[in-house]
Amino acid sequence: MMFRRAALLAGIAGFSLGAAPASGPVDILIRGGTIYTGDAAPFVGDVAISGDRIRALGRGLKLPARKTIDARGLVVAPGFIDPHTHAGAQLASDDAATRLIPGFLMQGVTTAFIGNDGGGDPDVRTVLARAATKPVGINYAAYVGLDPVRKKVVGEGDRAPTADELAAMKQLVAGAMCQGALGFSTGLFYAPQSFAGKDEIVSLAREAATRGGVYDTHLRDESSYTIGLSAAVDEAIAIGREAGLPVNISHIKALGVDVHGQAPAIIAKIERARAAGKRVTADQYPWSASGTSLVASLVPLWAQDGGRAAMLKRFDDSTLGERLRAGITDNLRRRGTAAALLITEGEHRGRTLAQVAAARGEDPVAAAIAVIRVKDPAVASFNQTEEDIAAFMRRPWVMTGSDASTGHPRSYGSFARKYSEYVVKRQVLTLREFLHRSSTLTADTFRLSGRGRLAPDAYADIVLFDPKHFAEQATYEQPALLAAGVRAVVVNGVLAVDNGTPTGAAAGRALAHTPTPGRCG
Structure with a gap:
C-alpha cells in the first residue's frame, strides 16, 4: 500500500517523494525521463538513488548527485522481471562475463527465475549461495523441480512411487523450500516427469504450499499429445486447489494444428477459476515458435520410458519399428510438418x-531417428498462431517471460520484441500495460518485496529505454544478437548498462524466498 500511495502522489506537479541523505549527494540522479512507477499514470520527472534504494522521485528534484543521467525522451520503468528462464548454467558459469547475462541486461531484465519446467536443483542453498562467490549481473530466484527430485528417488521409469519413495520426495521438496526455493515447478510434458500422476504432484506441491510457495508448471499437454490442452489446464488448476497454493502456467500457448483457435476457451476456463477465488496466472513469450528438443517434439512418451539408453534400444527393436514410425509421423503432423522444426544446435544447426x-x-x-541417435538437438518449433498469441497476451494475468534457452532468439529479444511487435506495431497492448506485465505484475504475483515498482525505499532496479528504438535484433538465424534501444540499466543501485553499453558491474543478488514461519525445523 505504501508503494501505491507513493506512486500516485508522485504524479502531482512539483511534488517529490522520499528524502535524500542529510548530507552529501545521492549516488545517481535520473533526470527528465518519462517515469512509469508501476502503478500511477506516467509523469516527466526525476529519480534519485542512494545505495541500493530509490530515495526520492518526483518533478524537479533539487539534489546534488555523484552521477546524473539525462533521461529526456526516455522511458524510465521498473527493471523487468523474467519469471521463466533456463539461465541457471549461465549464472553458475566459471566465466565472469557469462554470469553478467548481457542478453538480459540489454533488454532491461534485472531479475530472472531459474529451475523452471521442473528442472530446479533441490540443493537450493547451494544454488543461491553461488552469488556470493560468483558475482552475477542480475538478481535471481530459484525453484525446486520435479525432474531431479523424481530421478533421484524413483529413477526414469514409468511407474508410481512407493509410499517410502513419495515420503523421500516430499522431504526433498520441503528441504528445498526451507532453503529459499520460490516454489515447486514441474514439466509434466517431459519424461520422466510425465510419468507422475496428479495425486503425486499434489502431495509434493503441498510441501511448497505449507511453506508459502507457488506451483509453476509446464502443462502436461499444450497440444493433443496425451490428455489435451484443455484437460491439462484443468489438471493444473486442480493441483493448485487440492494442494492449496497459487498456480502459474508456464509459457501459455495453444501448440499445434489440433488446438489452434482454442485460446478463448482456455482463457474462459482460467477466468472462471479466478472468479471462484483460485490464484491462477500465466507467463508468455512473444514468439510463434517454441523451443524444445527433437526428442520431446517427436518421440512418443512410451519410447522414452527409462531414459535415453532405453529409447535407443527401442529404435533398434524391429518389432517396434512400425509403432515408432506411426507415433513420430503423427507428432510431425501435430507440429506442422518437418519444415516447421528448425534445428538450433549441433551439426545440423540452422536447417529444418x-x-x-x-x-x-x-x-x-x-x-529424425538418425539425428537423435547422435544427439537430441534443440529445435525451434513453429506451432502457434498470432491470433492465439494476442488473445493470451491481452489478459491482465499474463506476464511477460522469455523461456530463455540456447539457440532461440527469445533469450536475447523477448521483452524487446513484445514492445516492438505487440505494443508499437500490432498495438495489442499499451506501453503502460506492457511495462506492468513485464515487472509489477510479476513482482506482485511472486511476492518479491520491494521490487517491480519505482517508489521511495524500493530497490533501485530500473531500466531506461528509447521508445523509438527499443526492439529485438535477434532472429532465428542469428539468435544471440543484443537488443537495441536500452540506454541504461540499474541493478540494486549500480549502473549495469550506461549509455547503451554494459559496464561489467556484477550487482545482482540471489533472492531467497522466506518460508512460512514455523514450517521449517
Missing part, C-alpha cells in the same frame, strides 16, 4: 528437419 531429410535422401521420420 525437412532440409536434413532431403540432404540425407530420407523421409523425415528416418532423418
Whole structure:
C-alpha cells in the first residue's frame, strides 16, 4: 500500500517523494525521463538513488548527485522481471562475463527465475549461495523441480512411487523450500516427469504450499499429445486447489494444428477459476515458435520410458519399428510438418528437419531417428498462431517471460520484441500495460518485496529505454544478437548498462524466498 500511495502522489506537479541523505549527494540522479512507477499514470520527472534504494522521485528534484543521467525522451520503468528462464548454467558459469547475462541486461531484465519446467536443483542453498562467490549481473530466484527430485528417488521409469519413495520426495521438496526455493515447478510434458500422476504432484506441491510457495508448471499437454490442452489446464488448476497454493502456467500457448483457435476457451476456463477465488496466472513469450528438443517434439512418451539408453534400444527393436514410425509421423503432423522444426544446435544447426531429410535422401521420420541417435538437438518449433498469441497476451494475468534457452532468439529479444511487435506495431497492448506485465505484475504475483515498482525505499532496479528504438535484433538465424534501444540499466543501485553499453558491474543478488514461519525445523 505504501508503494501505491507513493506512486500516485508522485504524479502531482512539483511534488517529490522520499528524502535524500542529510548530507552529501545521492549516488545517481535520473533526470527528465518519462517515469512509469508501476502503478500511477506516467509523469516527466526525476529519480534519485542512494545505495541500493530509490530515495526520492518526483518533478524537479533539487539534489546534488555523484552521477546524473539525462533521461529526456526516455522511458524510465521498473527493471523487468523474467519469471521463466533456463539461465541457471549461465549464472553458475566459471566465466565472469557469462554470469553478467548481457542478453538480459540489454533488454532491461534485472531479475530472472531459474529451475523452471521442473528442472530446479533441490540443493537450493547451494544454488543461491553461488552469488556470493560468483558475482552475477542480475538478481535471481530459484525453484525446486520435479525432474531431479523424481530421478533421484524413483529413477526414469514409468511407474508410481512407493509410499517410502513419495515420503523421500516430499522431504526433498520441503528441504528445498526451507532453503529459499520460490516454489515447486514441474514439466509434466517431459519424461520422466510425465510419468507422475496428479495425486503425486499434489502431495509434493503441498510441501511448497505449507511453506508459502507457488506451483509453476509446464502443462502436461499444450497440444493433443496425451490428455489435451484443455484437460491439462484443468489438471493444473486442480493441483493448485487440492494442494492449496497459487498456480502459474508456464509459457501459455495453444501448440499445434489440433488446438489452434482454442485460446478463448482456455482463457474462459482460467477466468472462471479466478472468479471462484483460485490464484491462477500465466507467463508468455512473444514468439510463434517454441523451443524444445527433437526428442520431446517427436518421440512418443512410451519410447522414452527409462531414459535415453532405453529409447535407443527401442529404435533398434524391429518389432517396434512400425509403432515408432506411426507415433513420430503423427507428432510431425501435430507440429506442422518437418519444415516447421528448425534445428538450433549441433551439426545440423540452422536447417529444418525437412532440409536434413532431403540432404540425407530420407523421409523425415528416418532423418529424425538418425539425428537423435547422435544427439537430441534443440529445435525451434513453429506451432502457434498470432491470433492465439494476442488473445493470451491481452489478459491482465499474463506476464511477460522469455523461456530463455540456447539457440532461440527469445533469450536475447523477448521483452524487446513484445514492445516492438505487440505494443508499437500490432498495438495489442499499451506501453503502460506492457511495462506492468513485464515487472509489477510479476513482482506482485511472486511476492518479491520491494521490487517491480519505482517508489521511495524500493530497490533501485530500473531500466531506461528509447521508445523509438527499443526492439529485438535477434532472429532465428542469428539468435544471440543484443537488443537495441536500452540506454541504461540499474541493478540494486549500480549502473549495469550506461549509455547503451554494459559496464561489467556484477550487482545482482540471489533472492531467497522466506518460508512460512514455523514450517521449517
